[in-house]
Amino acid sequence: MEQILKLLETTIKEEKLIYAVFSNIRKGVDKEFKKLKIKPVLIKNERKWHFEYEYDTKVTHENLSDVEAIDIAYGLCATYFKQAMIYALDADYQILLSKKGIPKILKKAPSRNTFDLSHNRKKNYIIEENVPNPFLHALGVMNEKGQVNKKRYDKFRQLNRYLEIISDCVPHLDTTKKIQVVDFGCGKAYLTFAMYYYLVEMLHLDADIIGLDLKTDVIEYCNDLANKLKYKNLHFVQGDIKSFAGLNHVDMVVSLHACDTATDESLAKAIEWDADVILAVPCCQHELFKKMHNPIMASMEKHGLIKERLSSLITDSIRANVLEIMGYNTQVLEFIDMEHTPKNILIRGYKTGQINESAIKEYKEFKHFWHVQPYIEQAVGKTLQERIK
């Protein structure tokens, strides 16, 4: 822990710290806030450290002196968080703490080199505005100077929100070896490019990413762009999720807005590969709409609009439940706020390998209540069917 204290002291006292994010709460700790972000601010011409604590439903702030900032940040590393990213002028530091609290500090070339000390500046995005970025320029989100195209601002925010989610997943991956990632239903691949940029160009991880989609023209376009950008470990393949073969192991499986039961196919592949991390944002679920029924729910089922939303929620609850049954610690999060897309449920699974018996019971009762036979059972196959017998 000495090394961490030293790192905090030098970056804070010597004013090298540009931005820091602490995340991933340790097991067995009483959870309060889930993330801490630190940045320097100027208040009445005095430099302070702005601490932003992110809770489930609120955010709080405080501005601290050097000594207070070091003290609190160090205390949280020692007892509360498992991971921190420190972006300093000289380097990016990633702090990882093992289950036993043993620290590891990875040092990479600096990815940021500018300060913004204004107190109420706009949201601190992982990919910053006004910093030229070749892939966002190529995708038409930014111009060559790094200014975000006004009409594409939603996309810019969505990409950054997505990268925050990816940054939370990193400690769940074994970054000591090459990480294999697959993005199913990648489409035009804004998010695939963003993920590559973050993992490989910003964090300098050894990662290989494959984007898969049904559309040949889109795949050609994405491969051309990856070549132009010299993203040598990013490849796009045309094909159907269900029949995708050729990889024995994948560490992280992503599917964002893959249509209808394509999400189930993607979850099934991830389970088959024993992926450490699964991210799925489902889209246009039609599967259960016609099958679900329970007379007690008549007030909801009789209105098409309500029934449609209900059937989506049932489908996603079932998917999350299946991941728990298959040994994943599963959360359902908001992907991006409602005003930007109604398809905003993100199902996230971190592999624990532990079979959750209460999840099996819940699953059976839920299925029975709705009188449904979800497609995911067929997609995952025997391993799931045997567990829920």
Ligand SMILES: C[S@@+](CC[C@H](N)C(=O)[O-])C[C@H]1O[C@@H](n2cnc3c(N)ncnc32)[C@H](O)[C@@H]1O
């Ligand atoms: C709505 S787009 C989402 C694109 C991208 N993931 C995003 O979030 O911007 C859905 C994509 O999934 C692809 N897709 C749907 N079903 C698929 C399947 N079974 N196998 C591969 N791709 C599929 C479609 O071709 C389409 O490009």
